[in-house]
Amino acid sequence: MTDRGFDRFQGTEGYIASDPLRHAVNVALALERPLILRGEPGTGKTLLAHHVSAALGMDLLRWHIKSTTKAQDGLYVYDTVARLHDSRFNDGDVRDIARYIKLGPLGQALAADKRVVLLIDEIDKADIEFPNDLLQELDVMRFQIPETRTEIAAKERPLVIITSNNEKELPDAFLRRCIFHYIEFPNPDLMKKIVRVHHPTLEDKVLDQCLEAFFKLRGVPGLRKRPSTSELIDWIAALRASGVSLGKIGGGLPFLGTLLKTEQDQELVRARA
Amino acid sequence: MFIDFFYELRRRKVPVATQDWMLLCQALELGLHDSSLDGFYHLARTVCVKDLAHYDGFDAAFLTIFKGIELQSIQLVEEMKAWLGDPKQLEGLTPEQRALLKSLSPEELIRMYRERLAEQKKRHEGGNRWIGSGGTSPFGTGGFNPTGMRVGDGGGKSAMALAAERRFADYRNDVVLDVRRIDVALRLLRDLGRDGAPEELALEDTIDRTAKNAGDLEVVMRPPRRNRAKVLLLMDVGGSMDPYSHLVARLLTAASRAGRFARFRAFYFHNCVYDQVFTEARFRDMLPVADLLSGSDRDERLIIVGDAAMHPAELLEPGGSLWYGARTSGETAGIDWMRMIAEHFRRAVWLNPDDERRWAGTVRILGGLFPMYPLTISGIEQAVRKLTRGT
Numbered sequence: 001m002t003d004r005g006f007d008r009f010q011g012t013e014g015y016i017a018s019d020p021l022r023h024a025v026n027v028a029l030a031l032e033r034p035l036i037l038r039g040e041p042g043t044g045k046t047l048l049a050h051h052v053s054a055a056l057g058m059d060l061l062r063w064h065i066k067s068t069t070k071a072q073d074g075l076y077v078y079d080t081v082a083r084l085h086d087s088r089f090n091d092g093d094v095r096d097i098a099r100y101i102k103l104g105p106l107g108q109a110l111a112a113d114k115r116v117v118l119l120i121d122e123i124d125k126a127d128i129e130f131p132n133d134l135l136q137e138l139d140v141m142r143f144q145i146p147e148t149r150t151e152i153a154a155k156e157r158p159l160v161i162i163t164s165n166n167e168k169e170l171p172d173a174f175l176r177r178c179i180f181h182y183i184e185f186p187n188p189d190l191m192k193k194i195v196r197v198h199h200p201t202l203e204d205k206v207l208d209q210c211l212e213a214f215f216k217l218r219g220v221p222g223l224r225k226r227p228s229t230s231e232l233i234d235w236i237a238a239l240r241a242s243g244v245s246l247g248k249i250g251g252g253l254p255f256l257g258t259l260l261k262t263e264q265d266q267e268l269v270r271a272r273a
Numbered sequence: 274m275f276i277d278f279f280y281e282l283r284r285r286k287v288p289v290a291t292q293d294w295m296l297l298c299q300a301l302e303l304g305l306h307d308s309s310l311d312g313f314y315h316l317a318r319t320v321c322v323k324d325l326a327h328y329d330g331f332d333a334a335f336l337t338i339f340k341g342i343e344l345q346s347i348q349l350v351e352e353m354k355a356w357l358g359d360p361k362q363l364e365g366l367t368p369e370q371r372a373l374l375k376s377l378s379p380e381e382l383i384r385m386y387r388e389r390l391a392e393q394k395k396r397h398e399g400g401n402r403w404i405g406s407g408g409t410s411p412f413g414t415g416g417f418n419p420t421g422m423r424v425g426d427g428g429g430k431s432a433m434a435l436a437a438e439r440r441f442a443d444y445r446n447d448v449v450l451d452v453r454r455i456d457v458a459l460r461l462l463r464d465l466g467r468d469g470a471p472e473e474l475a476l477e478d479t480i481d482r483t484a485k486n487a488g489d490l491e492v493v494m495r496p497p498r499r500n501r502a503k504v505l506l507l508m509d510v511g512g513s514m515d516p517y518s519h520l521v522a523r524l525l526t527a528a529s530r531a532g533r534f535a536r537f538r539a540f541y542f543h544n545c546v547y548d549q550v551f552t553e554a555r556f557r558d559m560l561p562v563a564d565l566l567s568g569s570d571r572d573e574r575l576i577i578v579g580d581a582a583m584h585p586a587e588l589l590e591p592g593g594s595l596w597y598g599a600r601t602s603g604e605t606a607g608i609d610w611m612r613m614i615a616e617h618f619r620r621a622v623w624l625n626p627d628d629e630r631r632w633a634g635t636v637r638i639l640g641g642l643f644p645m646y647p648l649t650i651s652g653i654e655q656a657v658r659k660l661t662r663g664t
Contacts, residue, residue, distance in 0.1 A: 023316070027300060030305055031299065031320075087488065180319060
């Protein structure tokens, strides 16, 4: 604990983090609690884990949650089918069950020798009971494998970063063990810095024009999905690649499809233009 | 004071547990708040608040407890003196501003600041911020006004200005929101079970059986998991419900999504259910209540949406309906029809779009028959909990 000075994460060259977000990451590091990140899609929740791991020189383990993911999968999988296969064709030593135990991302994070970053991505994709099944393991950071009578305990508690899109309410008991941060949509000043990171050679004037158009577009009432940071960056990339400038286009925005992903939204914006 | 903050949070229905508080104390011991109020604001919010919906409650509690703290800090006075003493800071001022500044002593400037802060307290509801990010007053923060007095320390806005903005008010749980939010709230209304034909391969059972068979394959099938919940929605339309028609429409859209429930039916009524309900909102085709009940499983979940506000006679007197469309025999009062419905369904709730504080009269009577919840996200969530778990 002694070498764990505060304010370790400062953002990276490729990722501009707002002050509150940096603060939240550092609190999670110091208190050794999982950090839950929420925010609009495209505000960089998942990317944060990659950049924290890069900035702090810790390995990153990714666990992408799907609707069928079970908590057990994150710990370990006992590959009974492989063992059955081996037993029938006499491949390998079937008596050694440990050979058929495959650690999942959470299992690997706990078994690691050094402190690692574990990303649990889009936790609300899974069943609503999923977070409850992880309570004990995230709390004590250890688990048992009954098949081999072994216990895996973390030497250093990993930094767990959990992202969520607000699709499901997470259980209170789970939230109590975590700390929480909501990533707000960047204001134009912060957005300018973020775009600069991705398009360092872009002219100031063009950038201002793009941002103005972008924030105006976000302000259109009734959009089903407002464009976010990642879409802005893609859009600027498309503009630059094609050489189209905003000033020359009268009326509609070029490459609207990179910003708005549904037909209704595109119709709505075209109708207003 | 910190304990006061804890209870202020709880009073504002921000669910902070003792463990959260202990964790915060631990964090403070580690110095994670940078010994500043801004740091404390972010730290406390990160540790204690686990839901965006409660950010606003947190801001409100923070304002209540810590308003004026900065004024007392000696650091502030020191900063202000340093600022006044630094000629560089005055470069951007207009001659008039310089003249004004010269005429003010530091004491006067601080007094002015206090006055404005007090004024801000009275007026912040209207969004007219005097001290904060505005940039037109000599007091502010965040670099919007380079010549201004920066309040608090560190970059960005001060905690007080942040909290005063109440930017998260839109995310409060008790505010009615869009179809998607309702969708999410309704998702919990389910009763999963395996019914019907075995169409799905039960992989684990197959492996177990096969292993027991010493490797000879034995396939085990099972029925897929389905939501078995059946839902009946009764909606009050017209008259006093008109201002809420868009809310009711959103609820209907979210509830009727294909494949959500094993069975979903929606009917309409006006004011109170009498002899019949209507299959569409224009009250043309109808279904007698007796037929509705005989055709409904007692385990169907009933959701009634309405303001339940009417003249007492419309509810309590036989033939009391003042509405021409209600073709009633006049023998049974509205309340008896309602009671009949309430007794038929084991699980029923009432969602009321009116402000909870105005529930009175007939609303209370009907609230005695059906557990009543406000038509908001948190209200729907509570109602869904009642429907699924009975609590």
